[in-house]
Amino acid sequence: MIALxxxxxxxxxxxxxPFTAIRNISLTxxxxxxxxxxxxxxxxxxxxxxxxxxxARPTSGRIVLSGNGISGFPGGEEIRELDITSLPERFLAGIxxxxxxxxxxxxxxxxxxxxLENVMLPAYPTGExxxxxxxRAEELLALxxxxxxxxxxxxxxxxxxxxxxxxxxALINRPxxxxxxxxxxxxxxxxxxxxxxxxxxxKSDGKTVLIxxxxxxxxxxxxxxxxxxxxxxxxxxxxxxx
Amino acid sequence: MTLHPAVLALLVASLLIGGMVxxxxxxxxxxxxxxxxxxxxxxxxxxxxxxxxxxTLLSVAFALQILSLFLFVFTADRLHGMFSGAxxxxxxxxxxxxxxxxxxLKIVTFLLAxxxxxxxxxxxxxxxxxxxxxxxxxLLLLGPLVLVEGYLQYRxxxxxxxxxxxxxxxxxxxxxxxxxxxxxxxxxxxxxxGAFFGGMAATMACGIRFRRTGRGGYLFSIASSATFAVAxxxxxxxxxxxxxxxxxxxxxxxxxxxxxxxxxxxxxxxLFGGGVAGMGVGVLMPFRRRGSxxxxxxxxxxxxxxxxxxxxxxxxxxxAYRILxxxxxxxxx
Amino acid sequence: MNRSxxxxxxxxxxxxSSLLRRKGKNVSLWVVYxxxxxxxxxxxxxxxxxxxxxxxxxxxxxxxVVQKMVAGRHDLVPVGYxxxxxxxxxxRSVRPRLWGYYYxxxxxxxxxxxxSDDPLPGPGAAxxxxxxxRTLHLTEGDFLPIRATDGTPTLFQVRKVLPYASxxxxxxxxxxxxxxxxxxxxxxxxxxxDLAVTVGNPAERPTIAAxxxxxxxxxxxxxxxxxxxxxxxIFDWRGGMMVVxxxxxxxxxxxxxxxxxxGLSAEERREIGILKSVGWETGDVLLLKFWEGAxxxxxxxxxxxxxxxxxxxxxxxxxxxxxxKGWSVLYPRFKLVPDVDPYQLAVLxxxxxxxxxVATIIPSWRAATVDPDAAMxx
Numbered sequence: 001m002i003a004l005x006x007x008x009x010x011x012x013x014x015x016x017x018p019f020t021a022i023r024n025i026s027l028t029x030x031x032x033x034x035x036x037x038x039x040x041x042x043x044x045x046x047x048x049x050x051x052x053x054x055x056a057r058p059t060s061g062r063i064v065l066s067g068n069g070i071s072g073f074p075g076g077e078e079i080r081e082l083d084i085t086s087l088p089e090r091f092l093a094g095i096x097x098x099x100x101x102x103x104x105x106x107x108x109x110x111x112x113x114x115x116l117e118n119v120m121l122p123a124y125p126t127g128e129x130x131x132x133x134x135x136r137a138e139e140l141l142a143l144x145x146x147x148x149x150x151x152x153x154x155x156x157x158x159x160x161x162x163x164x165x166x167x168x169x170a171l172i173n174r175p176x177x178x179x180x181x182x183x184x185x186x187x188x189x190x191x192x193x194x195x196x197x198x199x200x201x202x203k204s205d206g207k208t209v210l211i212x213x214x215x216x217x218x219x220x221x222x223x224x225x226x227x228x229x230x231x232x233x234x235x236x237x238x239x240x241x242x
Numbered sequence: 243m244t245l246h247p248a249v250l251a252l253l254v255a256s257l258l259i260g261g262m263v264x265x266x267x268x269x270x271x272x273x274x275x276x277x278x279x280x281x282x283x284x285x286x287x288x289x290x291x292x293x294x295x296x297x298t299l300l301s302v303a304f305a306l307q308i309l310s311l312f313l314f315v316f317t318a319d320r321l322h323g324m325f326s327g328a329x330x331x332x333x334x335x336x337x338x339x340x341x342x343x344x345x346x347l348k349i350v351t352f353l354l355a356x357x358x359x360x361x362x363x364x365x366x367x368x369x370x371x372x373x374x375x376x377x378x379x380x381l382l383l384l385g386p387l388v389l390v391e392g393y394l395q396y397r398x399x400x401x402x403x404x405x406x407x408x409x410x411x412x413x414x415x416x417x418x419x420x421x422x423x424x425x426x427x428x429x430x431x432x433x434x435x436g437a438f439f440g441g442m443a444a445t446m447a448c449g450i451r452f453r454r455t456g457r458g459g460y461l462f463s464i465a466s467s468a469t470f471a472v473a474x475x476x477x478x479x480x481x482x483x484x485x486x487x488x489x490x491x492x493x494x495x496x497x498x499x500x501x502x503x504x505x506x507x508x509x510x511x512x513l514f515g516g517g518v519a520g521m522g523v524g525v526l527m528p529f530r531r532r533g534s535x536x537x538x539x540x541x542x543x544x545x546x547x548x549x550x551x552x553x554x555x556x557x558x559x560x561x562a563y564r565i566l567x568x569x570x571x572x573x574x575x
Numbered sequence: 576m577n578r579s580x581x582x583x584x585x586x587x588x589x590x591x592s593s594l595l596r597r598k599g600k601n602v603s604l605w606v607v608y609x610x611x612x613x614x615x616x617x618x619x620x621x622x623x624x625x626x627x628x629x630x631x632x633x634x635x636x637x638x639x640v641v642q643k644m645v646a647g648r649h650d651l652v653p654v655g656y657x658x659x660x661x662x663x664x665x666x667r668s669v670r671p672r673l674w675g676y677y678y679x680x681x682x683x684x685x686x687x688x689x690x691s692d693d694p695l696p697g698p699g700a701a702x703x704x705x706x707x708x709r710t711l712h713l714t715e716g717d718f719l720p721i722r723a724t725d726g727t728p729t730l731f732q733v734r735k736v737l738p739y740a741s742x743x744x745x746x747x748x749x750x751x752x753x754x755x756x757x758x759x760x761x762x763x764x765x766x767x768x769d770l771a772v773t774v775g776n777p778a779e780r781p782t783i784a785a786x787x788x789x790x791x792x793x794x795x796x797x798x799x800x801x802x803x804x805x806x807x808x809i810f811d812w813r814g815g816m817m818v819v820x821x822x823x824x825x826x827x828x829x830x831x832x833x834x835x836x837x838g839l840s841a842e843e844r845r846e847i848g849i850l851k852s853v854g855w856e857t858g859d860v861l862l863l864k865f866w867e868g869a870x871x872x873x874x875x876x877x878x879x880x881x882x883x884x885x886x887x888x889x890x891x892x893x894x895x896x897x898x899x900k901g902w903s904v905l906y907p908r909f910k911l912v913p914d915v916d917p918y919q920l921a922v923l924x925x926x927x928x929x930x931x932x933v934a935t936i937i938p939s940w941r942a943a944t945v946d947p948d949a950a951m952x953x
Contacts, residue, residue, distance in 0.1 A: 013284060050948040055852070059282045074369075075537050086280050088290060091369045093856030093947070108849045111842070112596040117589075122853040124585035127578030133585075173854065244808065245815020247619050248918075250822075251925035258933050294857050295940040302936060306929065313925065316918055324804050324811075366858075 002029040002052055002177075002208075007061030009047050021047035022233045024061070029210060030226065031067065031176075034203055037212040038219050039230035045212040046181055048230070052210060053179045054096035058085060065095070071176070072098025097122060101170030103180040107162050109154045109169070116141065116150040119169045126173070133172070140168040144198075160191045167198060177208040184215045192217045199223060244324065248317040249399050255310045256392035262303040266296045267385045270378040279371055293374070297362060300381070304355035307388060311348045312507070314395070318345075319498050321402070331495035340398035347391040349514075354384045356518035357525050364526060364542055368534035376529075431480035435565075438476040441469035442558045445520070449551045452523075453544050463524025466550050470517035473557065477509070481561055487570035509557060516553030519546040583866075586859065590866035597843070604835050605875055611828045612879025612927045613886070614821055619919050620887045622814030624911040629806040633799055637670075637771035639784050640797045649795075651766040656791060660772060663786050665779045671767030673756055677721065677749070682710050684747070688721075688759070691750040698752050701731040706746030708736045719749070723759045731755070772796075818926070825926070829934045836938035847942055848949035857943045864939035872928045880915075880923065888913040 004027045010020040022044045029035055029052060037045045050056040051063060062085045070076035072094040084092060109118045119137040141147040144164040149157060157165065163183075170178060178199075184192040192215065200223050202209050211218055219227060229236040269292050278286055318331035318341070328334050335341030358380055365373035448462035477494045485497050485505060497506035523543045529535045530543075594601045641660065643652040654671050661669045673690035686707055701719055713719060713733050720728045737745045756762065772787075774780050784796040839847075847860055855863075888911055 011284070046948075055947040057282045057287060059284075061282075074367075085282065087369055088279075088371060090366065090856050090858060093854060093859075096947075097854035102852060104852070108852065110846055110849060113592060117592070121589070121850070122855075124589060125582055125855055125859040127580075127582040127585075129581055130585055130588070169853065244811055245819065246811040247615075247622070247814055247818050247926065248922045250815060250818055251922045255925055255929060258929065262933065262936075291857070291944045294861065294944065295937065298861060298936055298940060302933065309921075310925075313921055316921070320918065323800075323807055 001031050001066050003027070003064045003066070004051065004058075005062040005064070007051060007058045007063060009044075009051060009056065010059045013059075020233060022051070022058075025233075025235055027228065027235065027238065029177075029208065031208050032203065032206050033225040034199060034209045034211070034223055035226040035228065036219050036224050037210070037228050037230060038214055039236075040214060042232075043230040044233040045230055047233075049179055049181055049210065049212050053100045053102065053177075054084060054092045057087075057092075061085070065099075067176075070095060070099070072096070097126060097173055099175055100177045100179055101173065101175040103166050103170050103178065103183050105182040105185050107166040109162065109166060111154055113154075114151050115146065115154060115157070115165050118154060118165060119172055122169060123172050137168070137172060140171055141165070144168050159187060160194070163187065163191065163195065164198075175207070177210065178202055180209070180211045180213075182213055182215075183211065184213065184218055189217065196221050196223060244321070244399065244402050246317070246321065248313065248320065249402075252310055252314060252317065253396060253399065255306055255313075256395055259303045259306050259310075260389050260392045262299045263381075263385045263388050266299045266303070267381060269296050270381050274375060274378050277371075277374060293371075297366065301359060301362065303388075304359055307348075307355050308352050311352045312511075314345070314348055315495070315498065319495060324402075329496070330493060330499060332493050334402075335495075338398060338401040340394050340401060344391065344394045344398050347387065347394060351384065351387050351391055352514065353518055353521065354380070354387065357522055358384060360518075360522035360542075360546065361525060364529070364535065364538055367538040367542075370534050372533050372535050373529060429475060429479040431483070434472075434476050434479040437472050438469075438481075438561075439558070441465070441472045442554055445469045445554060446551060449547045453547050453551075456540060459523055459527045459530070459543060462547060463520055463527065466517065466520025466554070467524070469554070470513065470520065473513055476561075481509075481564070484561075484564040484568045484570055487568060489570075505560065509560060512553040512557040512560075516550040516557065519549040519553070522546045523550070582859075583862070586862050587866045587870075590863050591870060593846075593863070594867055594870060597840075600835060600840075601871065604832065605871055605878075607828055607831060608871065608875035608927075608931065609878045609882065611821075611825060612875050612923065613882040614824065615818060615926050616880050616883035616923050617887050618814050618817045618821070619923055620883055620915060621911070622810050623919055624887065624914055625810045626807050627914055628911065629810070630803055633803050633806075636799050636802070638774045638777075638780055638799050639772040639787070640672075640799075641770040641772060641787055641791075642795045642797065643769075643791075643793055644795050645793070651763070652769055652794070654765050654767055656794070657770060659790060660770065660787055663783055663790075665774055665776060665783050667773040667775045669773075670771045672769050672771050673753055673762065674768050675756075675760055679711075684710055686747050686749050688749050688751060688756060690753040690756045698755055699731060700734040700752070702735045702737055702748075702750040703733055704737045704745040704748040707749055708733075721749075721759060724761045729755075729759065825930060829930050832931050833934045833938060836935040837941070839942055843942075844945070847945050851945055851947040851949065856947075860943035860945075861939060864935070864943060868932060868935050868939070872931060876924070876928060879927075880920070884913065884915065887911060 004025055007022060007025050008020065009022045010018060012018050025044075025048065027048075037048060039045050047056070051058055062083060064081060064083050066081040068080075070079050070082050073079070073082065073091060074094075076082070076095075084095065087095075109115075110121070113121075116134070116137055119140060120133045123133045123136075138147065138150065141150055144167060146157075146161050146164050146168070149161060149165070154162065154165070180199075183195055187195065196218065199209055199211070203223065213219060218224075224241050226238070226240050228238040273289055273293065273296075276285065277289060315331055318334040322328040322330050322334045325333055325337055328337070335345060358377070361373055361377050361380065365371060365377055445462070445465045448458055448465045452458050452462045478492050482492055482494060482497060483489060485502055495506070496502070497509070498504065499506075523546050526539050526543055526546075530539045641652065641656070643650045643656075652671075657669045657671060660666060675688050677686045677688050678684075679686060691702065703713065703719065707719075708714065711719065713736075715733050715736060717733050718730045719733055720730055722728050731749075731751065737748065737750075751759070757764075772783070774783055780798055780800070784798055787794060787796045850860060850863075851857075
């Protein structure tokens with residue numbers, strides 16, 4: 001479970017154009033559920049995602065992770081609750097690698113390397129053996145039915161195939177939380193539905209899913225458990241979908 | 243000044259090291275003043291980003307400093323032909339008043355730099371940067387030393403004029419000579435051998451105990467440091483004698499030459515490496531239980547202890563081999 | 576420990592593929608880097624080899640050479656000194672040497688004429704060095720004209736051309752019999768050019784030299800080691816001068832490397848942003864940059880040293896010869912013996928790889944401290 005307590009994130013304070021992306025947000029992300037952050041661009045969705053996903057540190061407030069052990073943190077197996085607000089980048093990154101898998105709006109795959117290498121990339125710094133990473137990557141590609149493209153360049157894939165490669169990459173480190181930022185922004189209806197199905201399979205695996213989107217196909221999907229509406233860096237409404 | 247390429251290399255290195263240390267020191271002061279791990283302000287984030295740069299700069303600078311100690315001694319050895327009366331590095335260093343001070347400073351900065359690298363390694367593994375203040379405090383000590391050493395090294399090389407007659411190690415390190423070098427050579431070999439082997443044995447015992455039980459860290463560190471000093475003195479007192487197979491040749495630099503199989507380098511690398519590792523264990527002891535260090539420091543100390551044990555063992559084995567298998571026999575007393 | 580090794584291997588793997596992905600930039604960097612390394616390596620190798628050759632040659636030279644000085648200038652030494660010097664304890668032998676310089680106006684070259692040790696070549700015959708043979712286009716059996724002090728030319732028949740192997744020492748040498756030499760130069764009897772003293776114990780040489788100077792205040796004893804030291808100094812100094820001049824080139828290279836490291840293309844920035852977003856932290860990206868730098872440095876260092884090795888030891892370093900060997904009309908032609916040791920490589924490392932590495936630290940750090948959420952926002 002991820003809990004935010006009175007979190008604020010500002011940029012460029014003390015300079016010419018100070019700007020606060022998020023103000024005093026308190027929020028709890030329930031485990032093994034699908035939560036959607038809904039709101040127009042500029043509402044602070046993306047910033048909130050980066051804070052929850054251990055990509056950035058809040059300017060003020062606290063973020064606490066809790067659960068059955070924290071993976072990617074030295075000695076984390078015995079810890080039930082960890083305040084990650086002031087963790088140095090090295091440790092934050094370790095937790096992020098082991099706990100979160102990210103799917104980006106533009107997929108963000110590396111162009112010069114093969115599909116297989118792209119999927120393996122997030123696992124390189126963990127010190128796992130190259131052969132084992134490779135095996136897992138191949139299994140993931142097979143799971144999403146893109147195994148035949150394992151050695152192709154990324155540019156040659158179709159939109160749907162690229163999306164599935166991006167999802168495979170997000171899963172390489174066996175994360176317990178999947179974070180997706182506007183995943184359906186560049187997809188047609190069929191592919192968007194396909195995506196939501198895959199999200200459903202994540203839920204059945206017990207993973208927590210967090211999606212920022214203003215696409216009705218996502219927000220009004222029956223699989224959604226909680227919707228958090230945002231505007232101007234604050235939460236307007238937050239409630240479970242019956 | 244002699245423009246030998248090696249001299250240029252050393253001067254360039256000390257310029258680069260000086261520059262990096264100054265730059266790092268400037269930011270180090272900022273960090274000491276403004277560091278606040280609990281704050282999420284942009285200034286703190288920027289400082290945390292900077293620590294990566296400073297860590298990298300200092301690691302490179304100190305690695306270079308360590309390498310330049312060996313290059314310096316090697317160069318002093320190679321240049322001995324330029325000075326009449328000099329048969330090895332001892333003569334070259336004696337050409338002007340800066341030679342030996344530079345060597346001593348280089349050794350001191352070598353040890354301190356090694357210690358800094360150990361502390362830095364431990365600090366980066368802690369999730370609350372627990373050692374950041376001690377680390378930069380150590381830098382405030384080490385930085386000026388490095389700069390002074392660089393300046394003195396420049397003065398030394400600038401004052402090297404090939405025609406100068408200097409004394410050869412024979413007269414510097416001969417037994418009748420006054421001064422520390424002569425005194426050390428005059429230390430009776432028998433008791434020194436006892437002290438040396440005894441010190442090594444004690445260090446090994448303390449080290450094994452510390453590794454197994456985690457107790458006696460300070461004791462081990464003190465033992466290894468004392469043994470380091472004893473071993474250095476022993477080099478002058480009897481170890482060199484066995485390598486040269488001459489009862490009067492006490493010079494610690496001639497063993498670096500080709501005719502002795504460059505054994506000097508192996509011995510000194512082993513001794514200094516083991517010495518720094520042993521000191522590192524001691525330096526880390528006060529932080530053993532502090533916050534995030536409780537997970538990191540004991541394991542690191544075990545590795546360092548292991549390093550010392552292996553290197554000291556290597557040193558002792560080489561010495562013992564020489565004593566046992568050399569046709570030279572030192573009379574008792 | 577194992578995890579650490581695997582992490583390095585994985586990152587190294589990616590570093591190499593990164594380098595290959597940007598061939599243009601990295602190949603140009605590698606080429607310039609290799610050039611710099613090979614230039615400095617050539618100087619270091621050449622200086623070292625020359626010093627070694629000089630040392631080898633001087634091994635055959637006498638331990639002490641005693642000259643007589645008159646008003647600060649070199650004069651002929653009375654042969655009577657020989658007995659007294661031979662009587663000094665520690666002196667093994669004293670031999671008077673007879674030699675001089677001969678300027679040949681036709682070619683503008685200076686030759687060294689010397690009275691030969693063995694009884695041959697005999698009157699009217701000469702042994703000449705290969706440099707002389709080359710300059711005057713002579714072989715065995717040809718005739719060599721030499722002008723005496725009174726201007727009359729005397730013909731000497733070339734008995735032997737001294738072997739190529741002794742080129743460095745004998746290139747400009749013409750050996751004649753003692754009688755011929757004395758006649759040519761009108762050498763007064765009872766005098767020699769200098770005395771060659773052999774000393775049994777090397778450690779005693781300075782003492783004996785001092786004794787000779789004490790006994791004969793008008794003499795100048797020169798130690799073999801002093802000559803060697805002087806040559807070493809000259810070669811070192813010349814080599815060092817060249818390195819200093821190349822320092823400008825190294826500086827330019829460092830700036831070039833800095834520029835390459837700082838000027839990340841948009842694609843590179845994007846890549847690092849993605850790496851940070853998918854879980855690489857700053858230390859991992861710094862490691863990536865380190866391995867990229869190490870790979871290029873290794874490749875450049877290897878190629879540079881091999882290039883320099885070939886240039887110095889097979890092609891005789893035609894670029895640097897004049898600066899390092901000095902100016903003369905008559906050059907001995909010789910092939911240097913390849914002799915590269917780890918010390919020279921260490922010096923080379925300090926002069927090339929270290930400045931490159933230091934120059935790329937800050938740009939690498941700048942690249943590595945991209946925020947992890949950069950990919951989210953792009």
